[in-house]
Amino acid sequence: xxPKKDTKETSATxxxxxxxxxxxxxxxxxxAGSATTTTTKVVTKERKEKVQTKALKxxxxxxxxxxxxxxxxxxxxxTFRRPFTLRLQRQPKYPRRxxxxxxxxxxxxxxxxxxxxxxxxxxxxxxxxxxxxxxxxANKPMIKQAVKxxxxxxxxxxxxxxxxxxxxxxxxxxxxxxxxxxVANRIGII
Amino acid sequence: MTRVKCSKLRGKKPDExxxxxxxxxxxxxxxRVGKVTGSGGAQKLGKxxxxxxxxxxxxxxxxxxxxxxxxSLYHGKKYKPKDLRQRKTRxxxxxxxxxxxxxxxxxxxxxxxAFPQRTYAVKA
Numbered sequence: 001x002x003p004k005k006d007t008k009e010t011s012a013t014x015x016x017x018x019x020x021x022x023x024x025x026x027x028x029x030x031x032a033g034s035a036t037t038t039t040t041k042v043v044t045k046e047r048k049e050k051v052q053t054k055a056l057k058x059x060x061x062x063x064x065x066x067x068x069x070x071x072x073x074x075x076x077x078x079t080f081r082r083p084f085t086l087r088l089q090r091q092p093k094y095p096r097r098x099x100x101x102x103x104x105x106x107x108x109x110x111x112x113x114x115x116x117x118x119x120x121x122x123x124x125x126x127x128x129x130x131x132x133x134x135x136x137x138a139n140k141p142m143i144k145q146a147v148k149x150x151x152x153x154x155x156x157x158x159x160x161x162x163x164x165x166x167x168x169x170x171x172x173x174x175x176x177x178x179x180x181x182x183v184a185n186r187i188g189i190i
Numbered sequence: 191m192t193r194v195k196c197s198k199l200r201g202k203k204p205d206e207x208x209x210x211x212x213x214x215x216x217x218x219x220x221x222r223v224g225k226v227t228g229s230g231g232a233q234k235l236g237k238x239x240x241x242x243x244x245x246x247x248x249x250x251x252x253x254x255x256x257x258x259x260x261x262s263l264y265h266g267k268k269y270k271p272k273d274l275r276q277r278k279t280r281x282x283x284x285x286x287x288x289x290x291x292x293x294x295x296x297x298x299x300x301x302x303x304a305f306p307q308r309t310y311a312v313k314a
Contacts (some may be wrong), residue, residue, distance in 0.1 A: 093269040094264075094267075094269035094270060094271050095271050096271060096272055097271055097272070097273060098257070098260045098264075098270075098271035098273050098274050099253075099256055099257065099260065099273075108215045108216075108218075108219065111219075112222065113219075113222040113223055113225070113226045114223060114226065115226070116226050116227050150219070187223060188220065188223050188224065188227060188229070189223065189227060
């Protein structure tokens with residue numbers, strides 16, 4: 001196989017030499033060594049390129065070696081675990097929802113209204129707490145934030161309970177620097 | 191408060207609408223407090239309904255304008271968000287498109303061209 005390839009290579013190289021010499025020649029002669037008779041054979045550019053690439057590929061294969069014997073991995077353990085594979089991040093072509101959902105439980109929806117019962121009044125005076133009826137799906141940190149946003153007051157702690165009629169009641173103890181009575185006046189409870 | 195009208199709202203910018211929305215919601219809050227404390231009377235109580243409906247109107251207008259803008263944004267594009275696509279019915283969405291239905295084998299095409307349905311008429 002080797003000598004054949006070499007000849008191909010040489011033929012390719014000679015043909016390239018010919019193109020280098022003759023500027024844009026389509027006609028070339030056969031390699032000088034073979035025949036003295038000037039039999040001009042029409043060798044097109046495409047054919048030349050084809051032969052060149054073929055020769056190049058053959059050369060590469062010789063260098064690379066045949067792939068008949070593959071590199072087999074040696075497994076030292078009897079178990080086979082799935083190897084780490086490429087995990088790509090999502091690149092969606094379109095958002096599934098055109099508009100993102102709006103938050104239905106914002107601070108307006110959390111705090112419904114304050115309580116003005118006698119016991120609630122007592123809480124305001126004595127314990128510095130305000131009592132609110134609150135959305136049942138709100139939790140204590142949510143309530144804290146909502147009250148802060150709505151009434152500008154910091155809550156020290158919040159206790160919640162669910163009334164028998166299904167509403168959530170929140171006892172919001174205010175921080176010492178706030179006065180529940182003032183805040184209640186401001187809101188309009190008193 | 192004068193009745194909030196949708197036609198008036200449509201002219202406004204989105205941040206103006208947002209501001210109006212927060213104002214309305216705050217008003218609703220104070221009204222609810224008033225309801226509990228027993229302050230205003232019948233007029234105040236009736237106002238609650240108006241305010242609620244105005245809030246609804248503002249939300250409607252904001253949503254409609256955003257949806258409209260998005261539709262024009264995605265117009266003509268191949269991939270649209272699912273809520274901007276035609277709804278119809280689930281079965282209809284899964285049917286073949288008219289183009290897909292019209293695809294025929296080359297063999298069949300040739301046959302149909304070569305041997306079309308002939309119509310004959312009897313000369314009276």
